[in-house]
Amino acid sequence: MYDVLIIGAGIIGASIARELSKYNLKIALLEKTKDVSNGASKANSGIVHGKYAAKHGTLKAKMCSEGREYFPKLEKELNFGYRKTGALVLGFEKEDLEPIKELRNNGIKNGSDPDSLKILKGEEIQKIEPKINPETKYALYDPEVGVCSPYELTIALAENAIKNGVELFLENDVQNIKKDGDFFIVETDKDSFQSKIVVNCAGVNSDKIAKMVNADNFKIQPRKGQYIIFEKNSGKKVKNVVFQLPTKKGKGVLVTSTYHGNLMIGPDSQEIFSREDKGTDIESLKYIVDTAKKSVPDILDNKMIRSFSGLRATPDTGDFIIEESNVENFINVGGIESPGLTSSPAIAKKVKDLIKNKIKLTKNKNFDPQRKPIIIKKNLSNDEVKKRLFIDSSPEKIICRCEQVTEGEIVDALNRNIFISTLDGVKRRTRAGMGYCQGNFCGPRVKELIARENNIPKDKITKSDGSAGDFERFKKFHELK
Ligand SMILES: Cc1cc2nc3c(=O)[nH]c(=O)nc-3n(C[C@H](O)[C@H](O)[C@H](O)COP(=O)(O)OP(=O)(O)OC[C@H]3O[C@@H](n4cnc5c(N)ncnc54)[C@H](O)[C@@H]3O)c2cc1C
Structure with missing residues (x-):
């Protein structure tokens, strides 16, 4: 019981x-x-939103304004990846000034500091975000927004x-x-x-x-949002999370860096009828690229590595x-x-x-809030990576060359308290398979480690959706160029 x-x-x-x-x-x-x-x-923008983001008076606004304040403490305890970036909500037309003012007022009503939630004009915006569309007229600037690894x-x-x-x-x-x-x-x-x-x-x-x-x-009406993610280090293109004005369908297409430094654009918003439909399609991806280009015109200077989608659980x-x-x-x-x-x-x-109100709660005196990180940040030279790729099994051996993930990190992930039986399980914990080759190189090596550590036959190890891999994605991206 x-x-x-x-x-x-x-x-x-x-x-x-x-x-x-x-x-x-x-x-x-x-x-x-x-x-x-x-x-x-697992499939969202990863934004720790500002207080302006949800309509004052709703439960959403109350939970968002309260919830965001816990992130710095949670990061110290759990080491999952969070940092403050700031955000801009762009307006390109004269008429956009009024809705931007309304957003600011909404933020202030929800508790934002009026001195830090600012409306910027013309060149002031470029100073904060140099790659932004020079035709941007106005922007709401919220320095409190952040990104995390959800x-x-x-x-x-x-x-x-x-x-x-x-x-x-x-x-x-x-x-x-x-x-x-x-x-x-x-x-x-x-x-x-x-x-x-x-x-x-x-x-x-x-x-x-x-x-x-x-x-x-x-x-619940599921609403799908699709994304494109770009190669490693491409996130340097923007410092802030760059939004456009929200529409009836939501916050619209954004341009951001993920916590780990990949440029990411999306999501769109489509009502769908299957609660399992996680596919992406070329028409939606084209719409996302075109809309994101309006915010940051030279977005396609970077190489795309993957598209994905998440389902919003929209209530009536x-x-x-x-x-x-x-x-x-x-x-x-x-x-x-x-x-x-x-x-x-x-x-x-x-x-x-x-x-x-239902059960008398007494404190668990043994509660330990700490959880150690798995990923260890490194910046190895290509020569060092090559050398460590071909050594015998050891904690220093490189398994994923794109993201410089070691056998030690993967073994750590596999020996924690959640049983991992999929490639995605290792990928999300260590980043093995998150790089440009998307696991084509490290996939078989990761499989071997899962099999060895968790005693699962290699042929039973798949991605989390049961598939072996996705080699079609590059074809899709050629059509977007
Ligand atoms: C495109 C998109 C972008 C978003 N961007 C942001 C953002 O930037 N910032 C932000 O704050 N929020 C964002 N969100 C919202 C945020 O992602 C969600 O609010 C949050 O992930 C919801 O978490 P959840 O646990 O309710 O749902 P889920 O993560 O979907 O978890 C529900 C779980 O229930 C399980 N389940 C379902 N049915 C059963 C069953 N019968 N038996 C057992 N288990 C079951 C599922 O497998 C799943 O693991 C975004 C959402 C989407 C889709």
């Missing part, structure tokens, strides 16, 4: 699990895929939650939930679990999960749903679209407060 059972190990489920692990509770975290962070939490944050939260007593069950697809007196029976395709409280954090499936207990007073209520449902002890955390990543620490605290 668990005190709390959390469904879905994205950033929201993992944040809640870690927050609750500060108390003496028996907690289960259930995830249908082979790893944590396989949903929207999947590393999710992994770090889950690892730390497990260290503090949470039990993670991967490859458990929740298929039915029954209420039996004072507790729930949660049935997956593998097993059955009993819990006093259930927290539904199933992302695009959160309405389906809620329906299992008739607690579905909301519907228009706001985050974070509440105990009409079914006692069944808590819905649904409709967590953007800025859900930024809001995640505050959402976790809100859920803890809901649970505090």
